[in-house]
Amino acid sequence: MAFKVYVDGQEGTTGLRLLDYLEARDDLELLRIDPAKRKDSTERGRLLNAADVAFLCLPDDASREAVALLDNPDTCLIDASTAFRIADGWTYGLPELAPGQRERIRRSKRIANPGCHASAFVMLVRPLVDAGLLPADYPLSAFSLTGYSGGGKTLIQEYQAAEAGHLSAPRPYAMNMSHKHLPEMRVHGGLTLSPIFSPVVGPFLKGLAVTVPLHVSQLAPGASGAMIRETYLEHYAGERFVNVMPLADEASLDHGFFDVQGANDTNRVDLFVYGGEEQLALVARLDNLGKGAAGAAVQSMNIHLGLDEASGLAVH
Ligand SMILES: NC(=O)C1=CN([C@@H]2O[C@H](COP(=O)(O)OP(=O)(O)OC[C@H]3O[C@@H](n4cnc5c(N)ncnc54)[C@H](OP(=O)(O)O)[C@@H]3O)[C@@H](O)[C@H]2O)C=CC1
Numbered sequence: 269m270a271f272k273v274y275v276d277g278q279e280g281t282t283g284l285r286l287l288d289y290l291e292a293r294d295d296l297e298l299l300r301i302d303p304a305k306r307k308d309s310t311e312r313g314r315l316l317n318a319a320d321v322a323f324l325c326l327p328d329d330a331s332r333e334a335v336a337l338l339d340n341p342d343t344c345l346i347d348a349s350t351a352f353r354i355a356d357g358w359t360y361g362l363p364e365l366a367p368g369q370r371e372r373i374r375r376s377k378r379i380a381n382p383g384c385h386a387s388a389f390v391m392l393v394r395p396l397v398d399a400g401l402l403p404a405d406y407p408l409s410a411f412s413l414t415g416y417s418g419g420g421k422t423l424i425q426e427y428q429a430a431e432a433g434h435l436s437a438p439r440p441y442a443m444n445m446s447h448k449h450l451p452e453m454r455v456h457g458g459l460t461l462s463p464i465f466s467p468v469v470g471p472f473l474k475g476l477a478v479t480v481p482l483h484v485s486q487l488a489p490g491a492s493g494a495m496i497r498e499t500y501l502e503h504y505a506g507e508r509f510v511n512v513m514p515l516a517d518e519a520s521l522d523h524g525f526f527d528v529q530g531a532n533d534t535n536r537v538d539l540f541v542y543g544g545e546e547q548l549a550l551v552a553r554l555d556n557l558g559k560g561a562a563g564a565a566v567q568s569m570n571i572h573l574g575l576d577e578a579s580g581l582a583v584h
């Protein structure tokens with residue numbers, strides 16, 4: 269019998285992308301809400317409770333409301349919002365995080381899908397903290413270049429309606445050091461301090477790269493770019509969606525320029541270690557709507573339901 273799945277927020281950016289993935293599957297039965305009733309709590313509650321897995325692709329408050337509508341103990345919620353990413357009783361939906369995380373996702377009925385910037389940041393940082401190469405209290409900074417789809421329907425409409433003007437140039441944001449991903453970056457990164465995080469949105473739909481610059485002198489004695497790359501290779505051994513690139517990989521650059529859109533339309537994360545003996549730049553690249561949102565949610569669903577983890581997801 270096919271597993272029943274339901275997407276609450278099916279007309280939003282993440283919800284629509286998720287439907288693309290789910291509609292292509294023949295091992296799932298997709299429960300659909302009548303568009304006229306998509307904000308009707310009674311109808312949403314009925315479908316949430318009828319599902320084996322329900323995805324919440326909603327603003328934080330609407331996600332909290334959906335959780336309150338659920339009384340079926342067998343329904344697994346996978347929430348794409350920021351509401352529960354460090355909450356007790358919820359499992360962070362990043363199977364590659366640390367040993368045991370995949371098993372936690374398999375057993376949990378409450379899975380918080382990671383934020384797009386946070387996924388990239390945590391995947392760069394956490395293995396280094398766990399391996400003792402990066403001190404947990406290192407005052408990290410990071411910057412991210414992202415496509416505008418990360419801002420949801422409103423930002424997409426703004427960009428797609430614009431003819432030129434200020435939207436044709438990259439725009440830094442979260443200038444007051446209060447980006448909503450900071451808590452999950454700290455907690456799941458294994459850090460004692462939140463990073464200084466500077467995201468920049470550009471005039472392209474999707475694609476994201478987070479860069480973490482490091483001073484080698486501030487790392488554990490003897491640490492180097494080569495050791496960091498080795499640590500990634502070891503930590504991510506066997507992970508189908510993680511691609512550890514060669515050290516200081518010139519071939520990954522186009523005349524010295526990095527392609528932020530290089531992992532688009534995949535569920536892949538590419539990890540790069542650039543730099544030399546004194547400074548390093550660690551970079552993680554992903555599709556913010558793929559591994560940064562809907563793809564990660566499908567991956568967690570596959571794990572939770574005991575299906576092939578890569579079902580319906582593209583690596584290349
Ligand atoms: N875009 C991205 O790359 C990512 C987004 N996320 C997270 O996923 C969630 C959804 O984001 P995104 O898809 O971008 O947002 P969008 O604004 O594109 O979509 C949100 C959808 O939720 C609907 N909605 C709002 N309130 C309710 C309600 N009470 N009941 C039912 N539906 C409701 C909206 O309806 P209406 O159409 O009427 O506005 C809209 O269709 C957010 O929490 C976001 O933080 C996570 C990772 C990446």
Ligand SMILES: CC(=O)N[C@@H](CCC(=O)OP(=O)(O)O)C(=O)O
Pocket residue numbers: 348349350382383384385414415416417418419420423448449467469556560561
């Ligand atoms: C361009 C843009 O605005 N991007 C969003 C990131 C969206 C995302 O993936 O994060 P959530 O899952 O937390 O929504 C932002 O930086 O807030």
